[in-house]
Amino acid sequence: xxxxxSHQPINRERWLRELAxxxxxxxxxxxxxxxxxxxxSALWLKEHLTRxxxxxxxxxxxxxxxxPSVYADWLLAPGQPTLLFYxxxxxxxxxxxxxxxxxxxxxxHVGQNxxxxxxSDDKGQFLIHLKxxxxxxxxxxxxxxNVKVWLxxxxxxxxxxxxxxxxxxxxxxxxxxxxxxxxxxxxxxxxSIIYGLxxxxxxxLEVGGPRHDLHSGRYGGAVHNPLQALxxxxxxxxxHAGRVTIPGFYDRVREVAHALRQELRCAGxxxxxxxxxxxxxxxxxxxxxxxxERMIIRPALTxxxxxxxxxxxxxxxxxxKKAVARLSMRLVPDQNPEEIAHLLRRHFTTVKxxxxxxxLKITGGSPPVIISRRHPALTAASRAIYHTWGVxxxxxxxxxSIPFVPYLQQYFGVPIILLGFGLPDDDIHAPNEKISLPxxxxxxxxxxxFLQEYRL
Amino acid sequence: xxxxxSHQPINRERWLRELAxxxxxxxxxxxxxxxxxxxxSALWLKEHLTRxxxxxxxxxxxxxxxxPSVYADWLLAPGQPTLLFYxxxxxxxxxxxxxxxxxxxxxxHVGQNxxxxxxSDDKGQFLIHLKxxxxxxxxxxxxxxNVKVWLxxxxxxxxxxxxxxxxxxxxxxxxxxxxxxxxxxxxxxxxSIIYGLxxxxxxxLEVGGPRHDLHSGRYGGAVHNPLQALxxxxxxxxxHAGRVTIPGFYDRVREVAHALRQELRCAGxxxxxxxxxxxxxxxxxxxxxxxxERMIIRPALTxxxxxxxxxxxxxxxxxxKKAVARLSMRLVPDQNPEEIAHLLRRHFTTVKxxxxxxxLKITGGSPPVIISRRHPALTAASRAIYHTWGVxxxxxxxxxSIPFVPYLQQYFGVPIILLGFGLPDDDIHAPNEKISLPxxxxxxxxxxxFLQEYRL
Numbered sequence: 001x002x003x004x005x006s007h008q009p010i011n012r013e014r015w016l017r018e019l020a021x022x023x024x025x026x027x028x029x030x031x032x033x034x035x036x037x038x039x040x041s042a043l044w045l046k047e048h049l050t051r052x053x054x055x056x057x058x059x060x061x062x063x064x065x066x067x068p069s070v071y072a073d074w075l076l077a078p079g080q081p082t083l084l085f086y087x088x089x090x091x092x093x094x095x096x097x098x099x100x101x102x103x104x105x106x107x108x109h110v111g112q113n114x115x116x117x118x119x120s121d122d123k124g125q126f127l128i129h130l131k132x133x134x135x136x137x138x139x140x141x142x143x144x145x146n147v148k149v150w151l152x153x154x155x156x157x158x159x160x161x162x163x164x165x166x167x168x169x170x171x172x173x174x175x176x177x178x179x180x181x182x183x184x185x186x187x188x189x190x191x192s193i194i195y196g197l198x199x200x201x202x203x204x205l206e207v208g209g210p211r212h213d214l215h216s217g218r219y220g221g222a223v224h225n226p227l228q229a230l231x232x233x234x235x236x237x238x239x240h241a242g243r244v245t246i247p248g249f250y251d252r253v254r255e256v257a258h259a260l261r262q263e264l265r266c267a268g269x270x271x272x273x274x275x276x277x278x279x280x281x282x283x284x285x286x287x288x289x290x291x292x293e294r295m296i297i298r299p300a301l302t303x304x305x306x307x308x309x310x311x312x313x314x315x316x317x318x319x320x321k322k323a324v325a326r327l328s329m330r331l332v333p334d335q336n337p338e339e340i341a342h343l344l345r346r347h348f349t350t351v352k353x354x355x356x357x358x359x360l361k362i363t364g365g366s367p368p369v370i371i372s373r374r375h376p377a378l379t380a381a382s383r384a385i386y387h388t389w390g391v392x393x394x395x396x397x398x399x400x401s402i403p404f405v406p407y408l409q410q411y412f413g414v415p416i417i418l419l420g421f422g423l424p425d426d427d428i429h430a431p432n433e434k435i436s437l438p439x440x441x442x443x444x445x446x447x448x449x450f451l452q453e454y455r456l
Numbered sequence: 457x458x459x460x461x462s463h464q465p466i467n468r469e470r471w472l473r474e475l476a477x478x479x480x481x482x483x484x485x486x487x488x489x490x491x492x493x494x495x496x497s498a499l500w501l502k503e504h505l506t507r508x509x510x511x512x513x514x515x516x517x518x519x520x521x522x523x524p525s526v527y528a529d530w531l532l533a534p535g536q537p538t539l540l541f542y543x544x545x546x547x548x549x550x551x552x553x554x555x556x557x558x559x560x561x562x563x564x565h566v567g568q569n570x571x572x573x574x575x576s577d578d579k580g581q582f583l584i585h586l587k588x589x590x591x592x593x594x595x596x597x598x599x600x601x602n603v604k605v606w607l608x609x610x611x612x613x614x615x616x617x618x619x620x621x622x623x624x625x626x627x628x629x630x631x632x633x634x635x636x637x638x639x640x641x642x643x644x645x646x647x648s649i650i651y652g653l654x655x656x657x658x659x660x661l662e663v664g665g666p667r668h669d670l671h672s673g674r675y676g677g678a679v680h681n682p683l684q685a686l687x688x689x690x691x692x693x694x695x696h697a698g699r700v701t702i703p704g705f706y707d708r709v710r711e712v713a714h715a716l717r718q719e720l721r722c723a724g725x726x727x728x729x730x731x732x733x734x735x736x737x738x739x740x741x742x743x744x745x746x747x748x749e750r751m752i753i754r755p756a757l758t759x760x761x762x763x764x765x766x767x768x769x770x771x772x773x774x775x776x777k778k779a780v781a782r783l784s785m786r787l788v789p790d791q792n793p794e795e796i797a798h799l800l801r802r803h804f805t806t807v808k809x810x811x812x813x814x815x816l817k818i819t820g821g822s823p824p825v826i827i828s829r830r831h832p833a834l835t836a837a838s839r840a841i842y843h844t845w846g847v848x849x850x851x852x853x854x855x856x857s858i859p860f861v862p863y864l865q866q867y868f869g870v871p872i873i874l875l876g877f878g879l880p881d882d883d884i885h886a887p888n889e890k891i892s893l894p895x896x897x898x899x900x901x902x903x904x905x906f907l908q909e910y911r912l
Contacts, residue, residue, distance in 0.1 A: 030770025093772050157770050202771045211735050215885040217856030220786050221756025222747040224740030228759050235691035279667050282811040284680030291678040300677025303684050304774050305765030314486025314613050315658045316549050317784055317885055318760050328773055330676050355738040400673030429671040429773055
């Protein structure tokens with residue numbers, strides 16, 4: 001019955017309209033001017049959860065003035081396990097805007113895809129959960145297990161208020177397992193369950209020079225340039241073998257078993273697949289590892305942005321007074337963000353050119369995580385996938401970070417099921433993000449089936 | 457009589473009002489949106505030249521759609537030499553705006569200084585010329601020599617249309633010597649004549665990577681980052697001894713005579729003077745040379761601006777699709793901009809990391825220049841300085857470039873007198889540019905005296 005409901009064209013059309021409504025909120029958590037959009041979106045979600053038939057729908061205020069999250073539950077299946085559905089309704093900034101072929105906050109249907117910021121990361125994916133729940137409640141009138149739904153508003157800024165929120169809401173959020181659809185499959189028709197995530201560490205490096213901008217004709221060659229010093233420090237962060245040069249950086253990186261590397265080689269894309277997908281002639285990075293391994297089992301350090309000097313029209317002959325870089329690291333087991341931050345601080349103190357000043361600001365971080373594959377909830381998820389897709393899921397790891405996951409794992413000690421329906425070409429965090437609509441609908445079927453399979 | 461006129465408070469007050477009017481035009485030649493301000497300023501200047509009593513005041517259209525220049529003359533001294541007064545009424549961009557303590561286009565009198573963009577570079581300085589001419593014409597009623605005044609509108613963008621303009625206007629502009637006040641004195645009370653200027657070469661380096669921005673969590677460590685590659689290429693442009701690493705870069709750098717270095721050591725500021733002036737703990741640059749030598753007799757390479765990736769509020773986990781740097785070089789005799797551009801192109805082709813693409817764009821350049829100190833016009837200028845300031849001028853060289861100078865020197869083969877009244881702390885090209893008003897008025901006296909001294 002729920003499956004039948006989820007196949008009715010009239011429901012499917014309405015679901016796409018609802019998804020478009022949700023995608024229209026520019027819920028960019030990194031940009032304070034979108035605070036009201038975030039609040040409006042939270043209200044929309046609260047009302048939507050109520051309409052589905054869930055109970056106790058409410059907006060949970062963000063601790064420390066952070067963005068709110070939205071909660072609802074259905075706990076009328078005594079003796080059955082409780083599953084926490086997690087999603088995040090905040091999105092990444094849309095820059096560079098001019099690279100978007102369609103307006104980022106106006107869902108646009110092209111072929112088999114729906115384009116908008118947040119379509120895959122994560123509004124489209126958590127709506128899959130809600131529509132599976134709806135399918136049950138509107139047909140059977142009840143759910144086979146107990147569920148809690150929690151939609152966060154700060155994932156894209158590294159969930160800074162999560163520890164405080166978990167302290168306050170532990171009882172409300174506690175469950176036997178957590179389901180998250182915020183990852184992707186290995187490819188079309190290759191459903192995957194992620195059992196490992198890289199951690200991260202975000203930081204900003206500011207290099208200061210003269211008190212004010214100087215004329216580079218006059219002082220060029222005699223005064224060190226903050227932009228050049230910044231380039232030197234960034235260039236020095238990798239050696240010729242593509243390894244990060246920060247002393248101690250690799251000390252805790254766990255040796256990966258040969259069997260696992262073998263498994264990744266079979267399951268994952270080849271270097272050629274990745275390069276073809278990205279339309280790149282060549283990869284880059286740490287010698288001795290495949291591109292896929294570099295993406296998921298090896299740590300990485302990336303410059304996300306640099307800003308300094310004059311970049312307006314024409315030329316300006318200037319030695320700028322300061323230059324700033326935004327960087328981020330991806331960490332693997334058992335690297336620890338605090339420890340790495342300490343190594344980083346020490347490293348920059350050592351390599352700082354003497355003629356400039358530097359300021360290092362840590363702006364966020366979360367530890368890497370590995371989830372045990374041997375739990376009834378994961379077995380149930382596997383079965384649901386097999387029944388819906390006709391193939392068993394590939395158990396694999398992801399290069400991205402979901403700060404929520406390690407926190408929650410540490411807090412509740414329950415398994416986190418990372419069962420995502422995104423595709424590698426969804427362009428999350430980039431212009432022209434999209435979701436595959438066949439995946440959206442088949443995702444709903446998968447979750448309906450999972451609710452059945454997880455019943456004791 | 458002219459000197460007396462130039463001392464009358466009523467004239468001095470009016471001159472400052474006129475300077476303020478001229479400084480109010482935001483004549484930023486690098487920014488196309490200021491085209492009308494430039495045209496309005498040219499009109500103001502044409503009318504001002506007429507009011508002074510000069511003849512043939514007119515706006516000369518810029519060739520190839522470039523900014524106009526303003527011309528006037530007074531040629532009624534038969535048998536006497538003809539002096540061309542050169543100035544430029546365009547100014548540098550004002551960024552960063554928030555570092556200005558007063559509005560950049562509203563002249564503000566603080567203590568002995570007048571603050572505004574262009575106060576020293578070059579509106580305030582060429583107004584010195586005009587007020588010396590005015591002092592003669594309003595008292596004696598004539599000038600001791602023939603003069604031509606030419607005010608350019610594209611100096612700050614490297615005078616791109618100067619060759620075409622000289623081709624068209626050669627007859628009109630031809631003179632026996634050229635006077636330019638667009639440089640600075642060595643310090644308060646230390647008038648200087650510049651007899652050498654560094655050349656320059658401006659370029660933009662763009663590094664391209666993936667077709668669109670990628671999620672750095674996902675691809676970090678496996679895809680080369682245009683920002684990082686850019687940093688590597690920039691960091692590689694200098695070695696540990698502060699020397700530019702481009703092969704062949706120093707091949708034509710003229711060996712400087714021991715006597716000249718001795719002279720610079722006596723005339724110029726010490727390292728300590730320069731660092732105190734800039735409030736910097738330490739200099740930077742090519743080993744084996746003093747800071748002053750690095751600023752004027754050694755070539756230099758500077759990053760003027762970098763942009764790429766996400767630099768808005770919060771974090772964005774991105775590998776950007778491209779990164780751009782603006783750079784400029786200062787060249788010394790006998791380096792040639794075209795040849796250096798060729799070496800640069802070859803160098804970047806060699807060092808380009810294989811996983812990215814690069815595009816080098818040359819955006820301007822001018823050769824270095826040396827002016828003979830033995831010409832009657834320079835002798836006359838020396839005498840005028842000695843009489844007005846009580847000390848002989850220091851003959852020195854400057855680190856900056858005035859593209860007009862080498863072009864004009866090459867074209868007319870006449871001496872260029874670089875007699876400036878700026879001070880080292882005028883902050884030209886930076887926020888809070890100013891001119892010293894005592895220098896402004898004493899500059900007028902100096903030019904009045906020079907007009908007498910240059911008479912045969």
